[in-house]
Amino acid sequence: MLKLKNERSSIIAEKHFDGVRFYINQVLEYYINAFEILIGNKSPSDAVFILYNNSYLDANFINTLGGKLCFMKRSEKKITKLKIIEIYSKPNIYINNLFIVHKAGFKLFFEELKTNLKLIITGSPKELLLFQEDIKTKFPFVKENNGLFKEPLRRLLLQSVFNYNKFSNKQGLPKSSIRSDYWERYDLAKELNVNTCAYCNRVYTFTVISESGIGVISPTIDHFFDKAKNPLFALSFYNLIPSCTNCNSILKGCKELSLEDYVHPYLGGFGGHAKFNYIPLDVDSLIGESVNLKVFIDLDELSPINHQIKNNIDLFQLDIIYTQHGDQVRELIKKKIMSNNRYIEILRHETYKGLSLTLEESYRLAFGNYYSESEFSKRPLSKMIKDLVERLKMI
Numbered sequence: 001m002l003k004l005k006n007e008r009s010s011i012i013a014e015k016h017f018d019g020v021r022f023y024i025n026q027v028l029e030y031y032i033n034a035f036e037i038l039i040g041n042k043s044p045s046d047a048v049f050i051l052y053n054n055s056y057l058d059a060n061f062i063n064t065l066g067g068k069l070c071f072m073k074r075s076e077k078k079i080t081k082l083k084i085i086e087i088y089s090k091p092n093i094y095i096n097n098l099f100i101v102h103k104a105g106f107k108l109f110f111e112e113l114k115t116n117l118k119l120i121i122t123g124s125p126k127e128l129l130l131f132q133e134d135i136k137t138k139f140p141f142v143k144e145n146n147g148l149f150k151e152p153l154r155r156l157l158l159q160s161v162f163n164y165n166k167f168s169n170k171q172g173l174p175k176s177s178i179r180s181d182y183w184e185r186y187d188l189a190k191e192l193n194v195n196t197c198a199y200c201n202r203v204y205t206f207t208v209i210s211e212s213g214i215g216v217i218s219p220t221i222d223h224f225f226d227k228a229k230n231p232l233f234a235l236s237f238y239n240l241i242p243s244c245t246n247c248n249s250i251l252k253g254c255k256e257l258s259l260e261d262y263v264h265p266y267l268g269g270f271g272g273h274a275k276f277n278y279i280p281l282d283v284d285s286l287i288g289e290s291v292n293l294k295v296f297i298d299l300d301e302l303s304p305i306n307h308q309i310k311n312n313i314d315l316f317q318l319d320i321i322y323t324q325h326g327d328q329v330r331e332l333i334k335k336k337i338m339s340n341n342r343y344i345e346i347l348r349h350e351t352y353k354g355l356s357l358t359l360e361e362s363y364r365l366a367f368g369n370y371y372s373e374s375e376f377s378k379r380p381l382s383k384m385i386k387d388l389v390e391r392l393k394m395i
């Protein structure tokens with residue numbers, strides 16, 4: 001697994017915050033206003049003015065937001081302008097009882113989210129967990145016995161505040177003059193410029209945006225803390241991990257990961273704590289004539305994060321998947337034997353003697369990959385190649 005954190009991370013996190021906050025604040029404002037009307041601080045007769053005229057959101061979308069507070073038939077899950085005054089005049093008939101009973105508390109709850117929006121979007125993984133714990137303690141009526149947010153707060157309201165579906169769709173929100181440069185998954189991925197999957201470093205994850213601004217391809221974004229169980233973190237910068245579909249959807253899925261048990265790519269990668277190794281399974285593979293070998297990741301027994309690394313290896317099935325790259329390992333062995341261990345030296349000091357190649361340049365020519373760890377995300381298999389080149393004592 002690659003380490004994602006670098007000197008640009010906090011700058012991109014700020015940019016991400018600037019990009020998503022306008023939309024999130026609009027939705028939070030809507031709910032704060034709706035609870036103001038329920039409390040009686042604002043009149044139901046002004047509901048149309050308060051909830052529609054004040055907002056830059058699309059009217060149809062506002063109807064959906066209102067519907068999430070209500071008991072409505074499936075066919076009527078949107079509050080329309082026509083119906084809104086009746087609903088807020090007789091809330092006991094239409095509005096979900098949870099929101100009626102705790103209306104004053106919910107207003108404060110949504111205000112608290114608004115006040116702490118920057119922390120929620122740019123906080124470190126540990127800060128996010130602490131904030132979530134604190135807000136559930138401060139507003140105990142939002143929490144189920146199992147610790148999750150209560151329904152329909154979790155799946156309906158919070159998912160529309162921290163709306164990942166809209167963020168992930170290049171054409172999700174209509175561009176308006178106010179929001180002409182709104183920020184989406186493709187914009188974030190382009191900034192991050194992580195071109196291989198952070199979890200496996202096997203698959204290219206380029207971001208391509210067409211000249212007309214439409215997203216063509218980008219990495220899938222994994223939520224380290226599952227977004228269904230932790231809707232507050234659905235748009236949190238350090239919870240958005242650029243990755244491949246296999247790692248994100250097939251191998252990890254909705255599995256709940258903790259910082260105690262897994263390596264978080266923004267808190268550290270495998271680095272020197274775990275290195276690739278291989279075992280030849282017959283005489284031919286020993287001399288680079290066969291791919292019959294097993295590739296695996298060796299743990300540093302003294303590493304303090306052994307337990308987390310082992311869980312990552314198991315979750316993403318790295319050992320058995322990397323064994324499929326035996327052909328790459330065979331080539332390395334062959335280069336070592338052919339050159340009598342002098343592959344880079346021959347390139348550098350004999351074949352291309354006049355070019356005064358640096359070690360990094362000759363490494364890239366020799367092995368088709370990047371030498372320094374800070375560039376590992378540029379090409380697939382970079383860590384495996386580097387670890388094995390070192391193990392074979394070719395540098």
Ligand SMILES: [Zn+2]
Pocket residue numbers: 197198199200201202203243244245246247248
């Ligand atoms: Zn992957």
